[in-house]
Amino acid sequence: MRKTTLLFIWSLMISSFASAQTSTEQFETESVGSTNFTDNGVIFNTLSTVATYKVNVIQAGGWNGIAADNRFIDNTGTATSQNANSSLAIKTTSNLFKVNRFWAYLGDANGNLGSAGTVTITGRLSGVTKFTQTKTTGFTASTGSTNGYTLIDMTNLNGQNYSNIVIDELRITIGGNFRYMKLDAFTWVKDSSIVLAANDVKTFKKETRIYPNPTSGPITINTIENTRFEIYSHAGELVKTFNAVKGASQADISDLPKGIYILKSASEAHKIIKE
Structure with missing residues (x-):
């Protein structure tokens, strides 16, 4: 009975304070070399495993979801053939969030597209895994119309919708022959209603x-x-x-x-x- 009452109170809080704001971070105003970024008043830290991911700039090397832009997050300089299964985590302690989509450029150690690889996306809340899925196909193999970036759509990832799950950390791990990754146009939801679902x-x-x-x-x-x-x-x-x-x-x-x-x-x- 107590648990049911508690869930009812939280349901009331959701309906009373619901104010979800969708925002897309394009990194164009972020400092090169930074391991954090700020979007819609929230500070996100980027945590690296194996390789080191930071804000980088290359003229027309990014993708804002519509056209090429200049800044993004990548692991340039540390994407070597020995550095397999590197990962980038986007984490905040100031506001929980949901993820709609992001764009990723996935290449070999030299940044060349077309390698056979995988991308595993994991969402965590307070250290607990809320979801994890591995994408194995559908990666962009040429610069083409998206500047070489692949859309990772959280509303339909392997046929499942993960965009409505509240997390405080999104971890992206590349596998197979992928060694180099750029991330841009990170679209997320700041849910001002509650801090927990x-x-x-x-x-x-x-x-x-x-x-x-x-x-x-x-x-x-x-x-x-x-x-x-x-x-x-x-x-x-x-x-x-x-x-x-x-x-x-x-x-x-x-x-x-x-x-x-x-x-x-x-x-x-x-x-x-x-x-």
Whole structure:
């Protein structure tokens, strides 16, 4: 019964605050060599495995989804024949997101198109894999009409729609003979309604107690184990973090504006009202 009530509350929050904003990052205003980018007020970090991915610039070397542009993310200089299965992760801690599509240029160690390879796309939330799919066909083999870029459409990836899944990390891993990857026109959704989807709300076997709620600032968190908590605004922005010890711990949100916040750990989430 308690779980059903919690899901109902989250459903109300979804309908009350729904304000999804779709944005496309084209990297044209990002600094060359940067390992992060900012779009629609959200900072994304780019995390690399095997090869190193950064913002790069080549005249007419990118693709904004309609025409060639200049800046993109790639692993130039580290795309060698030995560096197999490199991956690029796009991750944020300030706002959860959904992904509609992105464009990827996929080549061998010399950047040549037409190699046989694979692309695995994985979405994660708080370190938990929410989906993973491997694309094995349909890659652009010549510059042609898309400047050599392949559309990765999350609304129809291997026949499935992953564009409505809330994540905080998108990981793209190239396999087979692919060694070089450029990424451009990253289209994503900033969902200002909640920081977790209803089916991502979990609870401990014994419920954590938070009081008073509503609060003018001070709150007590009574938990059954040492737990790290994060507080998000209803716009999905991380505004405060703190560690609670087993038993009763004190926290204070007096410095935050009045409104609705989400107190979130790795396994549960609670709505807090600041008066």
